[in-house]
Amino acid sequence: MKRLWLFLFLLVAAPAWALEVVATTSSMGMLARTVGGPRVKVTELAPPDRDAHMLQARPSMMRALRDAQLVVAVGAELEIGWLPAAMNGAANGAILPGRAGYFEAAAQVPLLDAGQAADRAQGDVHPAGNPHVNLDPARMATIAKALAERLAQLDAAHAADYRERAKGFAAAVEEKLPAWKQKTAGSGGAVLYHKDGAYLLHALGLTLHGMLEPVPGVAPTASHLEALAGKLRGRGGRQGVIVHTPYQPPAGAEKLAGLSGWKVAVLPIDPPAGADANAYFALIARWAEALAPSK
Amino acid sequence: MQRNSLWVAVALALAAPLAQADDLKALREEVAQLKKSYEDRIAALEKRLADAEARPATTAASAPVVAGTGQVGAGSAFNPQISLILDGVYFHDNKGGGSTEMYEHIDGINHSHEHEGHAHGELERGFNLRETELAFSATVSPHFDATALMTVSRDGDVELEEAYFDTRSLPYGLKVRGGKFLSGIGYLNAQHPHQWDFVDQNLPYRTLLGEHGLVDTGLRLSWLPKTGNWFTQLGVEFLQGNEQTFASSGEEIADVRADGAPLAGTAAGELAGKKSGPRLTTVFAKFGPDLGINHALQFGGWYARSSQHQEVHDHSAENPVALVTALQGKGKAWGLDAVYKYDAGRYGGQGNVKLVGEYLRLNKDLKVAFHEGGTLVGTPFDFVQDGFVVQGTYGFLPYWQAGVRYDATGLTNKVDMPSGSPWKGNKSDRWTFALTRHIDHFSLLRLQASRGNLWVEGAKENANQIFLQYQHSLGAHGAHSF
Numbered sequence: 029m030k031r032l033w034l035f036l037f038l039l040v041a042a043p044a045w046a047l048e049v050v051a052t053t054s055s056m057g058m059l060a061r062t063v064g065g066p067r068v069k070v071t072e073l074a075p076p077d078r079d080a081h082m083l084q085a086r087p088s089m090m091r092a093l094r095d096a097q098l099v100v101a102v103g104a105e106l107e108i109g110w111l112p113a114a115m116n117g118a119a120n121g122a123i124l125p126g127r128a129g130y131f132e133a134a135a136q137v138p139l140l141d142a143g144q145a146a147d148r149a150q151g152d153v154h155p156a157g158n159p160h161v162n163l164d165p166a167r168m169a170t171i172a173k174a175l176a177e178r179l180a181q182l183d184a185a186h187a188a189d190y191r192e193r194a195k196g197f198a199a200a201v202e203e204k205l206p207a208w209k210q211k212t213a214g215s216g217g218a219v220l221y222h223k224d225g226a227y228l229l230h231a232l233g234l235t236l237h238g239m240l241e242p243v244p245g246v247a248p249t250a251s252h253l254e255a256l257a258g259k260l261r262g263r264g265g266r267q268g269v270i271v272h273t274p275y276q277p278p279a280g281a282e283k284l285a286g287l288s289g290w291k292v293a294v295l296p297i298d299p300p301a302g303a304d305a306n307a308y309f310a311l312i313a314r315w316a317e318a319l320a321p322s323k
Numbered sequence: 324m325q326r327n328s329l330w331v332a333v334a335l336a337l338a339a340p341l342a343q344a345d346d347l348k349a350l351r352e353e354v355a356q357l358k359k360s361y362e363d364r365i366a367a368l369e370k371r372l373a374d375a376e377a378r379p380a381t382t383a384a385s386a387p388v389v390a391g392t393g394q395v396g397a398g399s400a401f402n403p404q405i406s407l408i409l410d411g412v413y414f415h416d417n418k419g420g421g422s423t424e425m426y427e428h429i430d431g432i433n434h435s436h437e438h439e440g441h442a443h444g445e446l447e448r449g450f451n452l453r454e455t456e457l458a459f460s461a462t463v464s465p466h467f468d469a470t471a472l473m474t475v476s477r478d479g480d481v482e483l484e485e486a487y488f489d490t491r492s493l494p495y496g497l498k499v500r501g502g503k504f505l506s507g508i509g510y511l512n513a514q515h516p517h518q519w520d521f522v523d524q525n526l527p528y529r530t531l532l533g534e535h536g537l538v539d540t541g542l543r544l545s546w547l548p549k550t551g552n553w554f555t556q557l558g559v560e561f562l563q564g565n566e567q568t569f570a571s572s573g574e575e576i577a578d579v580r581a582d583g584a585p586l587a588g589t590a591a592g593e594l595a596g597k598k599s600g601p602r603l604t605t606v607f608a609k610f611g612p613d614l615g616i617n618h619a620l621q622f623g624g625w626y627a628r629s630s631q632h633q634e635v636h637d638h639s640a641e642n643p644v645a646l647v648t649a650l651q652g653k654g655k656a657w658g659l660d661a662v663y664k665y666d667a668g669r670y671g672g673q674g675n676v677k678l679v680g681e682y683l684r685l686n687k688d689l690k691v692a693f694h695e696g697g698t699l700v701g702t703p704f705d706f707v708q709d710g711f712v713v714q715g716t717y718g719f720l721p722y723w724q725a726g727v728r729y730d731a732t733g734l735t736n737k738v739d740m741p742s743g744s745p746w747k748g749n750k751s752d753r754w755t756f757a758l759t760r761h762i763d764h765f766s767l768l769r770l771q772a773s774r775g776n777l778w779v780e781g782a783k784e785n786a787n788q789i790f791l792q793y794q795h796s797l798g799a800h801g802a803h804s805f
Contacts, residue, residue: 075616078668085805086619086664087554087611094496094547094554104395109764113802116468117556119547121492125394126465134395152764156395245764247671247721277670277721 047183050096050123052107053080055162056133058303060100063175063194067186071096073114076298078275080106081152081245085113093118096129098182100175103132104139104159128181134159136174137167140226151243163297164227165205165312169198197305204309208232208316215321216266219256219284221248221276224297228315237268240280248280257287269293269318293318403461403469404799408517410453412446413791420448422775422786430748430778431530431733432687432706433568434634452477456484456517460799466492472515484515484538496547506537507545507558508607508625509681510660511712518803520677520716521757522771522790526730527710530751531656531685533568537627540565541601554611554621564602569654569687570629573597576649576693581640586647591697594649598631611805619664621805629654632687646696650704652689658682662805671721672761684709684735705739708732708748716759726757733778749778765796 046069051057057072064070071092074080080102093099093115101107115123123129139157147153161167176194180187209232217235220226222244229236237260242252260268270281270292281292295315299307416422423446454474463469472485487502505513511528513536528536541562548555564570574594579585607625614620632654638645660681667674687706691699710732716724729752736748753775760768768791775786 075668078666079670082672084664084666085802087609087621087805088552088613088619090547090556090805091550091552091554091611091613095549108802110802113804116489116802117804119493119496119498119545121494124491130393132394135393139395148765159395275668275670 047098047179048096049098049100050092051100052111053102053162054298054301054303055168055308056100056102057301058299058305058308059133059168059172059175059197060098061303062197062305063172063190064179065189065193067183067189068098068179072301073111074107075301076296079273080298081109083107083110085110085117087117089114090117093123094120096120096123098129098131098178099123100131100133102134102159102162104134104156104161105154106134106159128178131175131178133171133175134161136171137161137164140230141223149243151241152245153243158223158226160224160297161227163225163312163315164231165201165208165309166231167227168308169194169201172197200305200309204312205231208312211316212319212321214266215319216268216290218268218319219260219270219290221272221281224273225271225295225315228312229319232316232319234319235268237263240270240272240276240284247277248283250283253280253284253287257284260284260288260290266321267291271295271315271318273297291322403459406458406799407797408456408458408515409793409795409797410455410517411793412451412453412522413449414446414451415448415789417785417787420446422788425777425779425784425786426529426775428779429526429530429732429751430781431736432685432708432738432748433530434636454516456515462491463488466490484535496549498545498547500543500545501541503540504538504543505535506539506560506562506605506607506627507543508537508605508627509658509683510621510623510662510679511681512536513804517794517796520714520724520726520759521728521755522769522792523773525681525712525714525728526732526751526753527681527683527712530732531568531683531708531710537567537605539563539567539570539603541603552613554609554613556609558605558607560603560605560607561601562603562605563600564629564631567603567629567654569627569632569656569685570603571633572602572631574633574635574649576635576647577637580647580695581637582643584639584643587695589697590647590693590695592649592691592693592700594633594635594651594692595631602631603627603629617666617668619662619666619805621662623660624658625660626657627655632689633692634689635693646694648691648695648699649693650689651692652687652703654685654687656683656685658684664805667718669718669721672718672724673721675718676715678713678715680711680713682709682711702740707735707737707739709735714755716757722761724757724759724761726755726759728755728757729753730755749783751775751777753777765800767794768792769794 047064047067049060049064049068049070051060051070051072053074054072054076057070060068060070073089074083101111142157144153144155172194176190179190212232212234215234217237218229219237221240223239226236238256240248242249267290270284270290272278272281272294273296274294285292295318299311454476456474458472460470468489468491470485470487473481473483475481485504487500487504490499507513524534539562541560543558543560545556545558564572576594605625605627607623609621609623611621630653633651635649637647658681663678665676685708689704691702694700712728712730714726714728716726718724731750731752733748733750737744738746753773755771755773757769757771762768771790773788777784777786
């Protein structure tokens with residue numbers, strides 16, 4: 029009987045215990061879980077196997093956002109094609125931009141490539157800066173701390189726990205970063221399909237030689253690849269790596285590999301759905317492994 | 324200052340052979356010091372440069388935007404956000420350009436609304452500029468968003484398509500929209516032409532609701548109840564009922580007939596005055612189960628009812644013996660809709676599937692209020708027409724989409740009166756094939772061919788149409804709803 033009462037009590041009380049968090053990508057989900065710990069229930073909207081630029085708003089997103097107390101977005105217009113529509117359809121005032129329930133990772137850290145001209149002759153540019161901050165562990169540590177403050181604001185009773193966990197994440201990053209840097213020291217750098225791995229290259233001090241896309245959001249062209257190959261050949265020195273994600277078509281990378289002799293690596297930019305911090309670190313380690321200079 | 328001393332030192336150093344050994348040593352030290360100081364300064368500058376490169380966003384570009392909303396927006400973003408859609412077609416048909424006219428006059432229970440001022444479908448064979456869409460939207464305050472959308476025709480006529488506010492801070496999943504807006508009924512009704520998968524409006528919407536679908540002035544209350552894993556949206560709208568196919572008020576009977584003759588002396592009856600609004604009420608519901616990442620499904624149903632509908636029939640211009648008749652009563656419409664989307668998760672939308680089906684039915688329950696012959700006043704007439712559209716698109720290559728649509732109107736198409744059915748119309752239907760190439764996020768080209776079997780004035784017409792369409796989206800390009 030006692031057990032039954034306890035069960036009923038849990039049933040009634042449990043929803044109030046967990047903060048409903050909706051994360052746009054699995055990287056953001058990882059952060060929310062890592063910082064929120066047992067106090068948050070995280071739903072991820074964009075699966076890691078597809079392009080977060082290109083998603084479409086759908087009823088299941090609206091449903092998840094309807095009950096959310098906090099949205100953790102990458103921001104800087106990465107999700108502009110679907111998140112505003114999904115939030116609009118969710119009729120939940122607590123998570124609109126400007127409210128405590130809306131958290132944007134890109135707003136917590138300095139961005140690369142900020143202040144570009146908003147000229148679409150240059151493709152689908154983000155004048156606010158490159159939004160793909162999730163692959164920079166150091167920036168993610170800063171974002172984790174900011175997220176802890178936001179969670180503390182929404183759930184003051186457990187503020188210390190959130191801060192503690194964010195600190196723990198930052199400490200883990202600090203501990204691991206030297207090893208990743210060491211691993212990739214002397215690397216010939218990389219060519220990316222899209223500027224989605226730029227932050228990690230930057231964090232590791234590696235050179236980004238160019239993108240397969242002639243301008244963001246436009247598929248590789250033969251003339252662009254030839255120019256790029258010429259640049260890579262002219263450079264001499266160590267060979268680097270051509271990286272694209274599983275959802276980006278491999279043809280451009282293969283063509284450039286043929287022209288330049290560089291090898292191709294296929295790497296995701298987000299950890300698996302439902303990832304914890306270790307899965308995220310494993311993703312960074314995978315990148316470091318691929319970027320490491322060939323022996 | 325230091326620069327000068329460097330040059331002096333260099334000059335002196337060059338003159339060193341003339342100097343004494345002590346002086347030489349002192350000079351060498353001085354040069355070495357200067358060299359070191361310069362190297363240090365250069366190193367410091369290089370470090371500053373490297374640091375600056377490492378954090379370019381500490382410039383004003385993002386910081387002030389962040390402060391306001393916790394959101395990084397485009398540094399160039401305007402408030403309000405402005406977007407412009409350019410739309411043009413090359414058009415050809417097998418009717419000497421007359422097929423668009425035929426589509427306007429498909430046999431059915433509604434007359435075409437020529438009195439609205441501009442006929443939409445009117446296209447010439449060859450190049451046509453279609454309506455340019457201009458939209459403004461912004462958050463007004465913490466409590467309201469607002470949107471205004473207008474179209475400019477090729478002749479420069481501006482029409483306000485939508486102008487409404489939305490609440491943003493109501494609790495419990497409630498939302499109120501007010502102003503002039505596209506009704507939430509059905510799935511396709513709320514979509515603007517640039518969101519369509521085909522160049523033109525489908526037959527059931529065109530013939531039962533009008534070229535734009537149901538758009539009217541009023542208030543909407545919508546609610547998202549908590550329904551577990553299911554998405555549920557319920558809505559109710561109170562609309563004025565202005566110039567809708569089944570909600571039109573304030574119609575007047577002219578003293579002179581369309582053929583120029585005065586009304587016959589036997590004329591009897593009159594139309595009631597315009598009732599105060601809102602005269603059109605709609606309710607709608609949408610449900611969507613959670614089918615995971617790749618699949619999305621939504622069902623909907625709706626019902627709309629007008630408390631007053633009036634129409635005047637004056638066919639004397641075409642047929643001098645036709646008597647002017649005016650009817651009034653109530654209108655009803657309902658519909659069912661379903662949407663399925665498959666997201667293959669591949670590049671450029673390759674492998675994506677979208678299927679849409681809608682059924683609409685319209686019923687006007689009217690009585691003769693005025694009759695030139697005087698004999699029919701009070702006679703009830705029951706108008707019924709229905710239609711459906713089924714369409715699908717498939718991304719067969721990155722950024723390439725193939726679409727097929729079958730639409731039909733007038734499966735039921737009749738007017739009943741107690742003594743029988745004075746009029747029965749046939750079913751008009753059409754097959755449409757479209758090939759869409761998304762050149763980038765902001766531009767598309769579409770080739771569309773359709774074959775319509777239309778009933779116009781009781782005669783069957785085969786209308787074949789070909790369109791080559793371009794569409795460009797400038798400025799803020801907001802997210803599209805499901």
